[in-house]
Amino acid sequence: MTFSLLIEQIINGLIIGSMYALIGSGLALVYGTMRVLNLAHGEFYMLGGYFVFFLAVTYGVPSYLAIPVAIVATFILGMLIQRLTIHYLMGKEGWQFSTIAATLGLSIFLQNAALLMFGEQFESVPYYLNGVIEIGSIRLPLQRLLIFVVAIVTIGAMTFILKKTRLGWAIRATAQDRDAAAVVGIPAERIYLITFGLAGALGAIAAAMLAPIYAINPWSGLPILLKGFVVVILGGLGSFPGAIAGGLLLGVVEAIGVQLTSSEWRDVIGFAMMIGVIWWRPWGLFGKKPT
């Protein structure tokens, strides 16, 4: 592998990894705040993708409008789904298991609802940007650059929300100690609702950016969910910054690994890395060792 090919693969890895980071951070946000493993997270991605497709392709809404609308729609859908399902299980006996079962059921339900409503054909969305920039010997399509920029802006915005806003403080406080948060006046139930909405929005942003590259169909959430798992395990379950780092790392390792082997090995590389981490550092590469 030549040096410039290596650089190119690292850049490609960071770009796709930035999307893995968005997927993983949604899972991490929900798990970190609610201790709920959301097996329906991939369906936020799938539905977000369909929202973009219908708006941008079927109704011809310009993409700079279609994407924000799809994100907001998925945010609302995320809250609605939480309110109608998880809400009734939280804090009840056996909720840690019942929420996993419920989100698994939800995942199957949403996949089949999508199949029924939208059919099984693969849909795709045209590129938002055409053209290529060249830096030295490296050619970078603008579409891919856009993906990376959107990811950085999203991660920056989420970090700002979590660190600097009233809502962010409330989310972090609830994540650390639900009762102590309630005592200072933070209603956990409302925080859980918003957390699910935010996870949905993160999934929709990734879907919007990847829709022109990967086709959308009722099952397109599943491989995404699996990537998300690898990411949160690399980063430390429930850690937002860990998910960002884990996503980027997975992207780069996959890209270089595929270059050295072949593309069928992509998932093998990712899962091998995940198994290695579970073995060697079960609290994640960037998580803290539990005491």
Added chain:
Amino acid sequence: MADTPILTIEGLNVLYGDYQVLWDVSMQVGQGEVVAVLGPNGSGKSTVLKAIMGLAPAKSGKVMFEGRDITRVPTHEMVSLGISMVLERRRLFSAMTVRENVLLGAYHHSVSKDARRQLEWVESLFPILAERRDQVAGKMSGGEQQMVAIARSLMSKPRLLLMDEPYLGLAPRIVKQIGEIITRINQDGIAVIFNEQNVQLSFGLSNHGYLLEGGRVVLSGTGDEMIHSDVIRRVYLGV
């Protein structure tokens, strides 16, 4: 209103699952009073405070705050009424800074507008808060954490403060300091109800006490009355 007790508990029964922790408990806290809830381990004294705050479910009975029934008020609305709590073992937001922890005490919109002024007051009570404002709370010593926890609870301008085992696991020097703080905030007009195993320690502070045994109130009275009571000796020493 001066004679209405700030807090009245009437016939409170609390169950965790099938297990009854409190049996028909009644208590009162007068305006500006400091009340101690005493009892050995597992006597239910923590549960009394949790039940007031809505953190433990009351099966029957009533909790009244300033004459108003608050038995079914959710925990997160208590600060807006004027009730605050220091939880057992501090329960700080351990990954957040001292300043963030303290400011979260004024999170509720009913009290957040006065956060600046309250912050000045609690920092005058605990100068360490200003010195250590950017330190991560979980990295502090137990005594320092307890100060942050008390400061956080005072940010909402409470009229009644519940303190669950405020001395637990603290060095004697810190215990004395915390005791002085409790006296000081009481002088500022805040009624306090706290629980503690150590009878001597408790009556240095309180006007009035209740002794719990097996989830029932078996004795109440002033410090002197209780310290010299045979019941205390029986409950604590088994004689």
